[in-house]
Amino acid sequence: MRINIEVNGNLKTYDVAPDDYLLDTLRADNIFSIKRGCETSSCGVCTVLMDGKAVQSCTILSVKAEGHKITTIEGHQKEAKKLSEHFGHQGADQCGYCNSALALTVHAMKDEIKEPTNEDIKEYLVGNLCRCTGYEAQHRAIKLCLEDDE
Amino acid sequence: MKVVNQALPSVDGKGLMMGKKAYSDDYAEPNSLIVKVLRSPHPYAKIVKIDTTKAEALDGVELVLTYKDFDRRPFTRAGQGYPEPSPHDKFVLDNYVRYIGDEAAAVAAVDVRTAEKALKLIDIEYEVLEPVLDFETAFENKIIIHPEPEIHEMFPIGFDPKKNLAASYHMHVGDVDKSLEESEVVIEQSFYTHAQAHVMIEPHTVNSRMDYQGRLVIYSSTQTPIHVRRIISQALDYPLSKIRVIKPRVGGGFGGKQQVHGEMFVATVTIKTGKPAKMIYTRKEVFESSYSRHPMRFDLKLGSTKDGVLKAIDAYVVSDTGAYGEHALTVFMVAAAKVFPLYNKVDSVRFHGNVVYTNHTPGGAYRGYGAIQGNFALESAIDMLCHKLDIDPIEFRHKNMIKETETSPIFKIMGEGGEGIEMFMDTCKLDYCVKRGYELIKWKDIYPNKYLGNSKYKGVGMAIAMQGSGIPYIDMASATIKLNDDGFYNLMIGATDIGQGSDTILSQIAAEALGTTLDNVIPYSSDTDLTPFDTGAYASSTTYVSGNAVLKAGKEMRQMIINEAAKVFNVKPEDVEYDGVVLKSGENEITLKELSNRLYYNEDQKQLQITSSYYGTKSPPPFMAGFVEVNVDKETGEVEIVDYVSVVDCGTTINPMLAKGQVEGGIVQGIGMAMYEEVIYTKKGKLVTNDLMNYRIPTRREINKLTTEFADSYEKSGPYGAKSVGEIGIDTPPAALANAVYNAVGVRITTLPITPEKILMALKEKEKGE
């Protein structure tokens, strides 16, 4: 099947099978920021934004993205850079494998929730697993990044 | 210190968050053959017939591999130094399969769909054999898991496959039976730990191609590129000089990527077809078909005087290494070697037992590496003893635990796989760690518990721990520093950054030694063609062993620069002053930038480059005290972890924020093992908890507060006073949490994980008894 998806502002045409997943379609197009983690919609490292909302690209069929706007961190470089500076200062960087997806989800959260509380942040990001950091440093960095916007 | 002990941002975090190409799969050739493995549906079976004709005939299938394609050459996938202390008991493919998920055949095809279809077309006739699924019955069982004659140990490790023994071990100090007899108070208890999974978020990933010189180039998500190269060469009988292993960015390892995984298959496919190949484990494969923590049973006896002087520790231990013996002996030994010296004043110690084969997923290296198992048993038992003695556990530990300048006979007796090294504790701030943790957790106000109303009880618990800093006389690291024109440096290291931040902290060490800033040192790790030898990221060795190599190289490079300036000025080197930027001698002055440009373009041209290496002659342990506050609901068994306090002595923290990240990441993994991560097999030996819907690692919801501090400590033998910090964080949570739950509601859980169900059922049991 031939489908059209707007990826990071560019209209793209992909030849896909009906049971291809968006993760595979986009990685084959050299979008390396989205990662493969678990195949059961549990870890969040494959997260992309579809029309601004966080969705898991390992779970959504490529055909379902047809006609929608997909954004990956390649399309939100400024936000990623800003959050990464806070990560750097808080020592929240470790393996980095989940960080692009986390930055995207933080971005979606900012769009959706005004002045999120500690609870809101944990709730919103609970689907973004991290095995390295223990979360505490990430949480500090995200809070500081949100405060920056105020 | 200007760079070391500074909380500088990591050198790589920004690019990674921005999504730059960095991890192994990002470097796979776009037209790679997809390698998939046919995995055994039986816990134990012999392949009687295998027919690949239908699979081979499928359009798009390039190659099908079975045991017939490989020589009978046993090896170990352990990823350790050579000769390995693990038995050579694995064939790339064998005519026996030994656990559900074991490799029966492999396929290379043009895409994933074709490869998966081809797997279904391989006809295998199995003779299904009765498995050994209970590790407590494995020893001398009539069922022998490794009957093949070719397998062997590299040196004596107690390997005896006819008895299902991958390894066995015995040590003692003094006369334990006599000490126990003389002890006024004795406690005896068995403890069980389970096969925790690493759950590094990047699955095992590897890809290969032939380069234009006809060499096999492999990108692997590995902790041990040098070992991977050697093991491929050995197992496939392929010249070492024709193999290049590149470790790009790794998405977490925690020991799981010390062992080799898909390397043998992609390498074979590329060697046989000349085509690029790649393999990514599915999450199910990561769970079922890689490695996990060795489950153990500890039968522990402690003896003490009635006023709380510990006299004897006696442990008989059985460890389950699963189908293959990776790290069988060494994990087993660490369960005592990096735990029992905590109580160094005892008269006698005995530690002995077996590491048995079973038809389960193999055990392997995992952060904590035996110490977490041993710590759970010993630190739980110590609290049980304190309870029996009616002594506060803090007071007991202050009285009995190891202190600075002291030693333990165990250090000399037990190393990793052999004898150890006599060591005195030049740095041991355990005393401070316990005192400080006691204050931070407000022990005095809470211990043992406080009723919160509505059936909830608040309790506190604690445990102390130690680890090592590399393996003395075995772990070797080297570092190359190259000065470039314009005066910046390349730091080439075999040490493998797997997310723990070693590229950053090794660059900090280099920058400090060179007198420059962090941005002036460009780290690169690691590539077996380009970076110097390093055994790899394991055994808490990187900061201490690789760090010392970097420090040495940095100092030597600094001297080389001074020597060159002395020539320019025509003075003696000792007459040159150098602040890392400007070289001066009297009236003479030259900047490093000018000097390097002169060296490369103008006069007396030469490359300044130095490679230095280091191996430890001891393994100074980091220490910590872990304290936890919990709220336990007596009606449901649910536990809320309110705060986890860690006070750590790891010497100097090269980067305090990253060191904190190592501790906190370890704590949360330890909490996961202690509370949430359950491993369930069916009666038929199939792993039920084989995905992230059934195997639950901690989410950010469970983590309310982590309080992490470091003791003021300076280890003279370490780089700028540092010891290791990668593993120590994981050790205390199981025992500290078991102790806290006991203190809160009065039930002792001795089998991990400590689930609400176990707590409630134990409470019901206790009610019945009362």
Next chain:
Amino acid sequence: MEIVNYFKAKTIEEAYEKLQEDKANLIIGGGAWLRLSSKTVETAIDLEHVGLNQIKETKDTIEIDAYVTLREVEKNETLKNLFSGIVSKGVNGIMGVALRNLVTVGGSIAGKYSFSDFITPLLAVNTEVVMYKAGKMPLEDFLKLRSREKDIILKIIIKKEEMLGYYYKMKKTGLDFAVVNVGITNQDGHYKIIVGARPSLATFAVKAMEFINNQKEVTEKVMEETAKIAGEELKFGTNSKAGKEYRTELAKVYIRRGLKEVTK
């Protein structure tokens, strides 16, 4: 799951016809967890463009179309305030935001998942399911439906009523499935008690409800007794999340606590 053809229906009629064409044709909701199925689907039918994407409010009801995502349900302001917010609370506990942005109401109901955190609270309030052919029926009847006829869920209708609600999902970590979940409502002294993830599908504690609804006064002792009856009448089982005995105990405790909360 293997999918041979993909069909984006433009109308519900078209979708229905396609569905009947082949036994192996299937409606795809949000598409979550397709990977877990080893089925081969001849034609997957997508409902994105048939116009089932609205949450409509009338004076007495909230009608939620089948293609609305769980995240949209969770964020609906009316539902947040009705029945002490138990429908929103139930949905909120399901996996992460990025999955709730995909999973649809129709898909969640159609699957009749025994671990569902959506069905339990919906049973505790007055919910009807509207099917394209079979028409309107109470949710509990829908759950019992064993019809072989393939039909399409159009929407669910939740009656806006004044009631106090309680929902609790016992789970081990933030992303876990329920070990047991309990939904309770109190509408003017009439109680409904539902227990899900036992581990089988959510169901009413009929005898317990009968007992409590016949009491003149709901004292703590009555609550205790109600919980006990529920514990005895409901079937609990063992799976990888927990054992039978623990589930039974847990349900009893949370029924008691829930009753206390909705009795004010």
